[in-house]
Amino acid sequence: MRFRLTDDQRALRDGVRGLLARRFDGAALRTAADAPGLDRSLWRELGAAGFFALRLPERDGGVGLGLPETVLAFEEAGRVLLPGPLVATHLAAGKVAGAAGGETVVTAVLGGLVEWLAGADVVQGDAEGAVPLRSVDPLTPVHRVPRVPKFSRRVAEAAGVPVPPAVADGADAVSRAGAAATDAGGVSGAGAAATDAGGVSGAWAVTGADGVSGAGAAVTGAGGVSGAGGVSGAGGVSEVDVVTGVDPVAVLLTAAEQLGTAGRTCELAVQHARTREQFGRPIGAFQAVKHLCAGMLVRTEVARAAVYAAAVTVEPADIAAARLLADEAAVRGARDCLQVHGGMGFTWESEVHLHLKRAWVRARRCGAVTESEELLAADLLA
Amino acid sequence: MDLAHTPEEEEFRVRLREWLAKVLPALPPKPSPDDWPARRAYDLGWQRMLHDAGYAGLHWPVDAGGRGATPTQHLIFLEETEKAGAPYVGANFVGLLHAGPTIAAEGTAAQRARWLPPVLRGEEVWCQGFSEPDAGSDLAALRTRARRDGDHYVVNGSKIWTSHAEVADWCELLVRTDPDAPRHRGITWLAMPMDAPGITVRPLRTLAGSAEFAEVFLDDVRVPVANRVGDENDGWRVTMVTLSFERGTAFVGEVVACRRVLAELAVAARQNGHWDDPVLRRRLGRLNAEFRALWRLTQWNVSEAEASGGGTGGGGVPGVGGSVFKLRYSHARQELYDAAADVLGPDSLDLDRPWVLDRLSALSYTIAAGTSQIQRNIVAERILGLPKGR
Ligand SMILES: Cc1cc2nc3c(=O)[nH]c(=O)nc-3n(C[C@H](O)[C@H](O)[C@H](O)COP(=O)(O)OP(=O)(O)OC[C@H]3O[C@@H](n4cnc5c(N)ncnc54)[C@H](O)[C@@H]3O)c2cc1C
Numbered sequence: 001m002r003f004r005l006t007d008d009q010r011a012l013r014d015g016v017r018g019l020l021a022r023r024f025d026g027a028a029l030r031t032a033a034d035a036p037g038l039d040r041s042l043w044r045e046l047g048a049a050g051f052f053a054l055r056l057p058e059r060d061g062g063v064g065l066g067l068p069e070t071v072l073a074f075e076e077a078g079r080v081l082l083p084g085p086l087v088a089t090h091l092a093a094g095k096v097a098g099a100a101g102g103e104t105v106v107t108a109v110l111g112g113l114v115e116w117l118a119g120a121d122v123v124q125g126d127a128e129g130a131v132p133l134r135s136v137d138p139l140t141p142v143h144r145v146p147r148v149p150k151f152s153r154r155v156a157e158a159a160g161v162p163v164p165p166a167v168a169d170g171a172d173a174v175s176r177a178g179a180a181a182t183d184a185g186g187v188s189g190a191g192a193a194a195t196d197a198g199g200v201s202g203a204w205a206v207t208g209a210d211g212v213s214g215a216g217a218a219v220t221g222a223g224g225v226s227g228a229g230g231v232s233g234a235g236g237v238s239e240v241d242v243v244t245g246v247d248p249v250a251v252l253l254t255a256a257e258q259l260g261t262a263g264r265t266c267e268l269a270v271q272h273a274r275t276r277e278q279f280g281r282p283i284g285a286f287q288a289v290k291h292l293c294a295g296m297l298v299r300t301e302v303a304r305a306a307v308y309a310a311a312v313t314v315e316p317a318d319i320a321a322a323r324l325l326a327d328e329a330a331v332r333g334a335r336d337c338l339q340v341h342g343g344m345g346f347t348w349e350s351e352v353h354l355h356l357k358r359a360w361v362r363a364r365r366c367g368a369v370t371e372s373e374e375l376l377a378a379d380l381l382a
Numbered sequence: 383m384d385l386a387h388t389p390e391e392e393e394f395r396v397r398l399r400e401w402l403a404k405v406l407p408a409l410p411p412k413p414s415p416d417d418w419p420a421r422r423a424y425d426l427g428w429q430r431m432l433h434d435a436g437y438a439g440l441h442w443p444v445d446a447g448g449r450g451a452t453p454t455q456h457l458i459f460l461e462e463t464e465k466a467g468a469p470y471v472g473a474n475f476v477g478l479l480h481a482g483p484t485i486a487a488e489g490t491a492a493q494r495a496r497w498l499p500p501v502l503r504g505e506e507v508w509c510q511g512f513s514e515p516d517a518g519s520d521l522a523a524l525r526t527r528a529r530r531d532g533d534h535y536v537v538n539g540s541k542i543w544t545s546h547a548e549v550a551d552w553c554e555l556l557v558r559t560d561p562d563a564p565r566h567r568g569i570t571w572l573a574m575p576m577d578a579p580g581i582t583v584r585p586l587r588t589l590a591g592s593a594e595f596a597e598v599f600l601d602d603v604r605v606p607v608a609n610r611v612g613d614e615n616d617g618w619r620v621t622m623v624t625l626s627f628e629r630g631t632a633f634v635g636e637v638v639a640c641r642r643v644l645a646e647l648a649v650a651a652r653q654n655g656h657w658d659d660p661v662l663r664r665r666l667g668r669l670n671a672e673f674r675a676l677w678r679l680t681q682w683n684v685s686e687a688e689a690s691g692g693g694t695g696g697g698g699v700p701g702v703g704g705s706v707f708k709l710r711y712s713h714a715r716q717e718l719y720d721a722a723a724d725v726l727g728p729d730s731l732d733l734d735r736p737w738v739l740d741r742l743s744a745l746s747y748t749i750a751a752g753t754s755q756i757q758r759n760i761v762a763e764r765i766l767g768l769p770k771g772r
Contacts, residue, residue, distance in 0.1 A: 001384070001385060001386065001387055001388075001391065001454045001457075001681060001684070001685055001688075002383070002384055002685055002689070003383060003384065003385050003678075003681045003682050003684075003685040004383060004682065004685040004686050004689055005383055006383060009383060068383045266766075270766045270767070270768065273768055274767070274768065274769070281769070281771060282768075282769050284762070284768035284769050284771075285768070285769040285770065285771025286771060287755075287758075287759065287771070289768075290758065290759060290762035290763070290768050290771075291755070291758040291759075291762065293762050293766055293768060294709070294757075294758035294759075294761035294762040294766070295758070297706065297761055297765060297766060298706050298709050298710050298761065301679065301706050302675045302676065302679055302706075302710055303675070304682075305675055305678035305679035305681070305682045306671070306674065306675035306678050306679075308383060308678070308682070309385065309674075309675075309678035309681070309682075311383070312383060312384055312385050313385065317670070317674065318674060320667075320671065321670065321671035321672075321674040321675055322675075324668060324671040325671055325672075325675050370660075370664055372667070372671075373663075373664035373665075373667035373668055373671075374660075374663065374664060374667060375667070376666075376667035376668070376670040376671050377648065377663045377664060377666050377667035377670065378667075379667075379670060380644060380645050380647075380648035380666060380667070380670055381645075381648050381649065381652065
């Protein structure tokens with residue numbers, strides 16, 4: 001077992017870190033916060049460096065690497081709060097012309113939200129009726145899309161969609177099915193995997209079901225990852241909901257960005273705690289501050305293990321676990337970092353609030369946290 | 383970055399599985415948790431079986447009598463034995479997991495030859511005499527004195543919270559050999575025979591009702607100078623080695639057990655209807671995330687140890703990373719059994735129900751082997767490099 005970074009992976013991470021330090025340093029972040037907008041030349045530069053094409057096979061002009069490497073790159077992007085619909089564009093590489101090279105900016109409907117709707121060239125998923133929000137994160141414009149309607153068993157049957165066999169014991173009913181695979185033009189066929197207590201597992205197709213518009217993004221990526229959308233079985237529910245069917249890879253790459261924020265905010269807090277003095281000594285000598293920092297590191301390291309492992313296994317439950325732990329590490333890490341900075345942490349000038357706000361955006365990106373929790377609960381009975 | 387095992391590792395797993403399937407059905411029934419002599423006999427019997435099958439001291443270096451297995455093999459061993467429901471290391475905890483490894487790392491050839499084989503063969507049990515009534519978290523405040531008298535130390539003082547002291551043959555004992563030196567400089571690490579005259583053991587009852595640990599009174603106890611591990615007054619350094627073994631490797635197998643308990647809780651909740659409560663269900667889902675991540679962290683730490691030649695098989699000493707694991711794990715374990723109580727409902731007040739005693743014993747995890755507050759100090763000062771202070 002070699003569950004650690006290889007030399008090549010370290011080199012890749014350092015390379016991405018170097019590129020981002022050159023092209024998007026702290027000053028650039030602050031400038032962007034005051035005058036947001038998509039930096040197309042940066043986007044193309046990322047494309048040229050292979051950021052979006054990391055998992056595309058070399059014969060298709062890609063870098064031919066895997067999900068672990070991609071996770072490392074997204075962690076770095078998360079560290080510096082690189083703005084833009086990075087995840088959606090990465091997932092579109094090889095499918096949408098120009099996405100791999102960074103010429104085309106692609107965004108997607110990811111769990112009831114769409115980021116950079118106006119700024120992108122291509123929108124994946126059904127963004128009809130999207131309502132702009134006055135985004136809490138100055139660097140990420142967001143639209144809310146109307147909730148995907150519940151997809152009841154009746155509707156499914158009427159549409160000729162195979163549904164899991166009716167289960168006598170209500171507790172065995174599948175309550176959620178993750179629908180997947182759509183193209184920009186609407187639902188063109190979807191594979192949804194279902195796991196539940198009663199042993200119903202596997203995939204069934206949702207084809208051209210009316211009223212299932214905007215049912216999520218494609219699951220098959222260049223890296224050959226195919227499989228389940230967010231699915232969970234729960235007791236006593238006889239309705240089959242269609243959740244937004246977010247691609248698990250989108251969930252994982254978002255978790256990687258959260259990990260970046262968790263690591264960065266821990267570093268910022270420690271730096272500040274070492275240098276800021278009160279009562280004649282660095283505040284980091286006070287145990288109350290010390291313990292905040294220790295908590296940040298512990299959450300980051302636990303999240304790191306979960307995110308990296310999910311990149312290796314690509315199991316839905318591992319990805320859901322990675323998501324929960326990375327969200328926690330990022331959101332609480334940014335909060336605690338703000339606390340360690342005292343009044344300065346509450347200012348626009350400090351970069352801490354940008355981390356917290358971005359962590360909040362990412363935590364909503366791929367549907368509700370409760371969906372991941374339900375998936376992990378169902379996994380216990382699998 | 384991968385989680386795949388090598389063919390050798392897989393073969394090791396398969397052979398271990400086969401062996402476990404053969405021997406476990408023939409084991410005698412587990413003794414009552416209150417009956418320490420019976421527990422000692424049971425645990426030593428199991429250790430003997432491991433020894434005879436070549437699995438004793440798997441993670442110890444070969445020149446210390448171990449198998450020199452890689453940290454990954456050790457992990458597989460812990461995983462498979464737990465999955466198969468094999469006995470826990472129990473009374474052999476101190477000997478196998480920290481006193482033994484400390485002697486292997488710091489002892490002389492003669493000391494290794496004297497103390498290590500009986501631990502591996504399941505003949506001798508060790509206990510840990512570090513804590514004192516006024517020196518717990520502040521371990522260096524210990525006052526038990528040892529005065530040189532020819533080729534012996536004469537020890538006076540008392541220890542407390544000494545786990546399974548009544549049934550131990552040896553004690554890894556910290557004593558103050560130079561009361562005038564700075565706190566950390568005057569300490570010495572001794573191996574004390576528990577049958578020496580002048581030792582009185584008084585069992586203490588834990589909140590779970592059993593006598594898990596004891597007070598140990600030392601009255602002119604004579605310990606040969608030859609039993610000193612490390613130099614006189616250099617015991618603090620040796621102690622740090624012991625503690626890193628204790629925190630570094632001692633809990634990893636338990637994560638597997640917690641994952642099994644969690645799955646059992648889900649089944650129980652489905653049977654008694656609590657599964658319909660989305661709040662409880664999602665809480666169990668979150669715990670699934672937690673223990674999956676802790677298992678991944680274990681695999682990460684083991685891989686790092688293997689790559690750095692550290693870990694245990696190579697005779698290296700684990701780093702402070704164990705504190706990161708211990709901090710999170712000890713709290714997660716308590717949350718697990720709190721969730722169990724909500725699955726059980728009123729039955730969680732019945733000591734005869736499964737998980738209820740475990741809930742009580744989990745309360746010690748954030749205290750024993752260094753409290754969570756002390757672990758946070760260690761993480762902050764030794765990993766993050768924050769200044770010392772109070
Ligand atoms: C089940 C069990 C088994 C044990 N087995 C053994 C054994 O076999 N051998 C052995 O030697 N010992 C053993 N111990 C002892 C254990 O190591 C100590 O209990 C532990 O180190 C805490 O010391 P204390 O009990 O004196 O608590 P104290 O040190 O008095 O701590 C009391 C509280 O104050 C906090 N505190 C203390 N100092 C600080 C600080 N600097 N900063 C912040 N908070 C602080 C602690 O976190 C704790 O919350 C065992 C304990 C338990 C519970």
